[in-house]
Amino acid sequence: MRFILCILCLSASVVFAESKIYTLTLASSWGEQIPILGSAPYKVAKLAEEMSQGRLIIKVDLPQKHKAPLGIMDMVKEGLYDIGYTTPVYYKGKDYKLVFFMTVPFGMTTTEQYAWYYYGGGKTLSEKVYAPHGLISYPGGSVGISMGGWFKKEIVSLEDLKGLKIRISGQGGDVMARLGVNALSTSPGELYMAMETGLLDAVEWISPAFDMAMGFHKVAPYYYTGWSKPSGEGQYLVNQKKFHTLPQDLKRILESAIKITARELLDESNDANAKTWAKMQHEYPHIKINHFPKEVMNALKKAAHEVEEEQANKDALYKEILESQRSYIAKIRPWSMMGEVDYLSEIAK
Structure with a gap:
């Protein structure tokens, strides 16, 4: 009888453990007004709750609530939030190596970067970077290549960049600064007003679906093709201590919810x-799609190389990641060119 009672007690404790509800808090860098990015963390929360049958609840706070769209990393690191939805380039001032886990100028495309992350050693390098911060980082979904930005005046030479005030994030800002540009890190919610009032002469944001929602086409007619962000990767930062309080199944559910939503975000962004873009061409024929002049592109490439070499000389782990990405590009780029690029070139003839 005592044995049976023990078995019943043990069974009851297992049921109780399995029915325990775990609640996590999440802070996002982007509000609901930002297409796709604004709704992404809610999708993660919904999936996690469904897959866990209500045992894992994620409460999402947007910038309107936490007031720190560019401070997500610190809030998660300090335990003010359990999860952060943001992008690595916002925090290059804290650790310059973080830029590699979003994108770098003239770097890998989205498909190349995901291949590097999961199969080329990128995930291991990411863990080496984030572990000292007490954080776990998960790819949060790429919006694909970003455009080069909206400009009020046409760029025809290097001289046109001198003194130009542009909002540009990540390593691209440091590259442009070497060409005499005043690169600023204006928060997303202030960009349109800054363009309209003349505080900015140009803004590099993302791509048509995101840019049109911000209204940049109303104040700047020149839309330049991209170079600084060939892959716009977001991320979910998870407080390491909090993560390890979750049961094993809920850890896997959280990771799966993030990965599923990340994949959907790329597809949704492309669509x-x-x-x-079709709508913009029809409704706003004044928009002029431009490529930066060859002189400018050559100068940008040179400056990007200089920035990378300087950082590599200061930080051994930065150098390790840089060499890893360069080595992987050398391996995968011939296939990228032979595959999609040649295919698109041929059918366009």
């Missing part, structure tokens, strides 16, 4: 960009 939205196609639809929005």
Whole structure:
């Protein structure tokens, strides 16, 4: 009888453990007004709750609530939030190596970067970077390649960049600064007003679906093709201590919810960009799609190389990641060119 009672007690404790509800808090860098990015963390929360049958609840706070869209990393590190939805380049001032886990100028495309992350050693390098911060980082979904930005005046030479005030994030800002540009890190919610009032002469944001929602096409007619962000990767930062309080199944559920949503975000972004670009061409024929002059592109490439070499000389782990990405590009780029690029070139003839 005592044995049976023990078995019943043990069974009851297992049921109780399995029915315990775990609640996590999440802070996002982007509000609901930002297409796709604004709704992404809610999708993670919904999936996690469904897959866990209500045992894992994620409460999402947007910038309107926490007031720190560019301070997500610190809030998660300090335990003010359990999860942060943001992008690595916002925090290059804290640790310059973080830029590699979003994108770097003239770097890998989205498909190349995901291949590097999961199969080329990128995930291991990411863990080496984030562990000292007490954080776990998960790819949060790429919006694909970003455009080069909206400019009020046409760029025809290097001289046109001198003194130009542009909002540009990540390593691209440091590259442009070497060409005499005043690169600023204006928060997303202030960008349109800054352009309209003349505080900014140009703004590099994302791509058609995201840019049109911000209204940049109303104040700047020149839309330049991209170079600084060939892959716009977001991320979910998870407080390491909090993560390890979760049961094993809920850890896997959280990771799966993030990975599923990340994949959907890329697909949704591509679809939205196609639809929005068609609409922009029809409704706003004044928009002029430009490529930066060859002189400017050559100068940008040279400056990007200089920035990378300087950082590599100061930080051994930065150098290790840089060499890893360069080595992987050398391996995968011939296939990228032979595959999609040659295919698109051939059918366009």
